[in-house]
Amino acid sequence: MSLPASVPVIETEDLILRGYCERDFDAFADFAASDRSRFVGGPQQRYESWRSFMAGIGHWTxxxxxxxxxxxxxTGQAAGRVGVIYNDGWHEPELGWHIYDGYEGKGYAYQACRAARRHAAEHLGMNSIMSYINPSNTRSLRLAERLGCWHERDVELLGQPCQLWRHPTEEGC
Structure with missing residues (x-):
């Protein structure tokens, strides 16, 4: 089973941005269990990953x-996640990204973020969205700079220091 058709499908040169399918869970759980997830609430046990996976579906709903x-x-394999989330206690909606092992360093996060950012501007009225980035997450900081973002201010998120990076407005939106 997959999410209802209300989740828009977006295609880039290398990726299909789509709703969740149960077959994606193993890759999701592997990422969540790894040290690479430390900037996004991990590492997590498989059961906690299931709750996070289901919360992602619930966010769309x-x-x-x-x-x-x-x-x-x-490959048809899950390569990561990108999108807009607005959790309780956050300052505003955020454009976030997680790229799975074996898919980083190939420009996929850049492609997906550009597509998600454009969708947010055109369809959700969210132009000049922001991203939370841990100041130790050098890969995400480099991606934010490549996306044309700038460090707007330091904030606290879930009791931890964090940086709020602002995305540029999308042309024509």
Missing amino acids: LRGYGMWMLEHRS
């Missing part, structure tokens, strides 16, 4: 937007 699963076009 409650808010009408959320994180897309990234499917690599040539």
Whole structure:
């Protein structure tokens, strides 16, 4: 089973941004159990990962937007997640990304973020969205700079220091 058709499908050169399917869970849980997830609430046990996976689906249902699963076009495998989330206690909606092991360093996060950012501007009225980035997450900081973002201010998120990075407005939106 997969999410209802209300989750828009977006295609880039290398990726399909789509709703969650149960077959994506193993890759999701592997990422969540790894040290690479430390900047996004991990590492997590498999049971906690299931709750997070289901929360991602629920976000689409409650808010009408959320994180897309990234499917690599040539392999058909889950390559990560990108999307807009707005959790309780956050300052405003955030464009976030998680790229799974083996898919980083290939420009996929950049492609997916650009597509998700454009969708947020065109369909959700969220132009000049922000991203939370842990100041120790050098890979995400580099991606934010490549996306044209700037460090707007230091904030606290879930009791931890964090940086709020602002995305540029999308042309024509």
